[in-house]
Amino acid sequence: MEYRKIKDDDDEVQEDNDVASDLESLKGKSHTVASSNIALATLGGYTERTTWKRKGVVTCALTILTSSQAILIVWSKRAGKYEYSVTTANFLVETLKCALSLLALTRIWKNDGVTDDNRLSTTYDEVKVFPIPAALYLFKNLLQYYIFAYVDAPGYQILKNLNIISTGVLYRIILKKKLSEIQWAGFILLCCGCTTAQLNSNSDRVLQTSLPGWIMAIIMALLSGFAGVYTEAIIKKRPSRNINVQNFWLYVFGMAFNAVAIVIQDFDAVANKGFFHGYSFITVLMILNHALSGIAVSMVMKYADNIVKVYSTSVAMLLTAVVSVFLFNFHLSLAFFLGSTVVSVSVYLHSAGKLR
Amino acid sequence: MEYRKIKDDDDEVQEDNDVASDLESLKGKSHTVASSNIALATLGGYTERTTWKRKGVVTCALTILTSSQAILIVWSKRAGKYEYSVTTANFLVETLKCALSLLALTRIWKNDGVTDDNRLSTTYDEVKVFPIPAALYLFKNLLQYYIFAYVDAPGYQILKNLNIISTGVLYRIILKKKLSEIQWAGFILLCCGCTTAQLNSNSDRVLQTSLPGWIMAIIMALLSGFAGVYTEAIIKKRPSRNINVQNFWLYVFGMAFNAVAIVIQDFDAVANKGFFHGYSFITVLMILNHALSGIAVSMVMKYADNIVKVYSTSVAMLLTAVVSVFLFNFHLSLAFFLGSTVVSVSVYLHSAGKLR
Known part of the structure; x- marks a missing residue:
């Protein structure tokens, strides 16, 4: 596995420092600290907080940006x-x-100096x-054009929930x-709950997907999952490295x-009609939103993990539907209520089931 | 609460014996028994097994009988x-x-004598x-005629899942x-999973149920839940009492x-057309099946509890659907697969989440 290679090549001592600071946080949590350790423990508690x-x-931030992203998509579809x-x-x-990463960096350099x-x-x-995640996403996006030979668009929306499992x-x-x-158990429920919330009268068609369609859907879910997990591996490899530098290199590729x-x-389209053909105000908003959500995803990878990312974007999907009731007069289905309840229980189980 | 009164009136010493035998089972489980206790512990392990x-x-037995009950209903509906x-x-x-209870009792009297x-x-x-559960069921069945003024039959099937929560x-x-x-969490999921498995294109109509319809559905769920829980209270009140005697009195009422x-x-119908008008072979089979499932429910109340009963009948519902694929060429929906997965996870959580 590529990630092991990263680990083996690792010549930083920073990771050990990180483990030490994690231990401090734990000390702060246990409330059984000897008095000589109180200063350290307080620091640990502070770090933990x-x-x-x-x-x-x-x-x-990721949840809100993802919700508004979906709302912008609905809005742009309504617009044409x-x-x-x-x-x-x-x-x-x-x-x-x-x-944006460069902008953040110049501010940091000004305040802290270059380290x-x-x-x-x-x-x-x-x-x-760093090029690997971008390459995986490109490959996945190219495959996306072929999967529609086997599945229709609403069916693809449903199959995309396989990403959660992958x-x-x-x-x-x-x-x-x-x-x-x-x-x-919570993770399986998250996948079931999200799919249930999206059910409509045509959803059963997805069951008629042929074997090649299923295989492609699974490959795409694996590519997407792999890209996400690999990004986390890259970003977490050197915890002290500034996230904006890591982002800069990810985004360059x-x-x-x-x-x-x-x-x-x-x-052809770009050569004939120009790079910016068909752009509107809402296109600009969507680009801005996508950029900010992309940065939020990186931050979640740095400070939390892929599991939190999946939960966050799933909850965002449900939030979007609720907001759409007010914005676009959407009608929520019984399936949506059932799916949302299952997702809520799943969020609870993820936190209640934490390994000690 | 009526159950407290039963508890207070209790003049049996059997309950203490039962607690003692429970303790024995626990001893058998803990594997930390002193050698002098080995005989008792072995007995405990045996009792536990x-x-x-x-x-x-x-x-x-309850799961299989409930499944075949539903299949008989489908069969009888197909027949007209x-x-x-x-x-x-x-x-x-x-x-x-x-x-049947009397028959079982005569055999027991012959073998063990009358105690x-x-x-x-x-x-x-x-x-x-003993008359209380029967009275509650009668009241619930009478209400059932009125609820159809507010909800259609498929809607009522969906609202019946409130029984799980009640x-x-x-x-x-x-x-x-x-x-x-x-x-x-598992129990909420059981309710969501069962409802999801039953979803079809008309299910959303249930969301338009008026307030009186909801109130009646909730009252019926409470009556049904209360009858079940009360039956368990009656049967468990005197654990050593033979279940067939308890059943006999329940069924007399x-x-x-x-x-x-x-x-x-x-x-009118009975007076004009006779008691057995319209009976067919399948009616007889259904009566036989209902009687056996009724006895199985009592047994589950005696030796397990209402929670096990609810899980058992819910799993039976899913089994019925799977069997119907082969018997009646049913098509399973995506909602059914999602609901079944949620129910399976729920069964796992019920067992994994046992209080220590």
Whole structure:
């Protein structure tokens, strides 16, 4: 596995420091600290609180951004068909994320000075793994065009919930992190609950998917899960490294691979009608939103993990539906209420089932 | 609460014996028995094994009987409309259960002789609570005629899943037995999973149920849950009392209340066309099946509890659907698969979440 190689190559001592600071947090939690340790323990408690706060903030940000993302999509659909080339929009999203990371970095450099952890320059050993997630996403997006030969669009929406399971499995295998049995039960329920919430009268058609369709859906779920888990592995490999530098390199390769996608998929349209053909105010809003959610995903990977990301985006999907009731006069189905209840229980189980 | 009164009136010492035998079982489980206790502990282990075996057998019997019951109903519907009076069939079910209990008792008297625990004669104190479950069921069945003014039949099938929640709540309040938080999560999921499995394109209509419809559905769920929990309280009140004697008295009152139902609902039909009008071979099979499932329910109440009963009948519902695929060429929906998965996880959580 590639991740093991990263681990083996690791020449940082920072990880040990991180373990030490984790231990401090635990000490702060146990309330059985000898008086000589009180100062350290207090520091530990403080670190723990900040960790939790940061985790909470980035998770909430991701949830809200993902919800508004879905609402923008509904809005843009109501406004009419996509007239612009999706690949150019994706390229701009990556460019904007890159620019925002650089902007954040210049502020940090101004305040803290340039250090080993926040300098932009990198080594081949550090940077060589950064193109992999972008390459995986590109490959997945290309496959997406072929899966529609086997499944219709609503069916694909349902099959995409397989991502939840693939992320859990790859998180376990690649990152070697354990979930308790109760948390696994919660994860299966999350997948069932999200799918239930999306059920409509045509959903049964997905059961008629042919074997090649299923295989492609599973491959795409694995690619998507792998890209997510691999990104977490890269970002967590060097915990002290500034997240904006890590993001910068991720997004530089994202720009490169999306440039390839423009050439492969939309070369004619861009050559004939121009790069920005069909852009509207809502397109700009969507690009802005996608860029911010992308950064939020990176932050969740840095300060929490893929499991939190999956829960956060799933809850966002339900929030979107509730908000749509007010915005677009949506009618919520019985299936939606049942699915939401199952997802809520799943969130509870994930927290109640934490390994001690 | 009526159950407290039963508890207070209790003049048996048997309950203490039962606690002692429970303790023995626990000893057998803990594997930390001093050598002088080995004989007792072995006995305890044996008791525990028999308890588990008996619990397993009655639960499986109930599941199989409930599944075949639903299949008989589908079969009889395919064969045409009900031509007979349902109240007369219910009366015959009670009579048959009564007869079967008596038959079992005569065999026991022959083998073990007549004891305090298996004699048919009873006291006013023992028998006075036995009419209550039958009265509650009669009241619920009468209400059933009125609820259809507010909900259609498929909607009522969906609302009946509220029984799961009401049984759990009343089990906690009346029998004062605790479920762990994980088990409560499982119980909510059982309700959601069963409802999801029954979803079809018309299910959303149930959301338009008016307030009086909801209130009636909740009252009926409470009546049904209360009848079940109260039956368990009666049967468990005197653990050493032979279950066939307890059943006999329950069913005698069942006969009486069903006779009242015949007079209220089907007096004209019975008077004009006769008691057995419209009976067919399948009617006889259904009566036989209902009688056996009724006895299985009593056994589950005696040797397990209402929670096991609810799980058993819910799993039976799913089994019925699977069997129907082969028997009647049913098509299973995506909702059915999702609901079944949620129910399976729920069964797992009920067992994994056991209070230590």
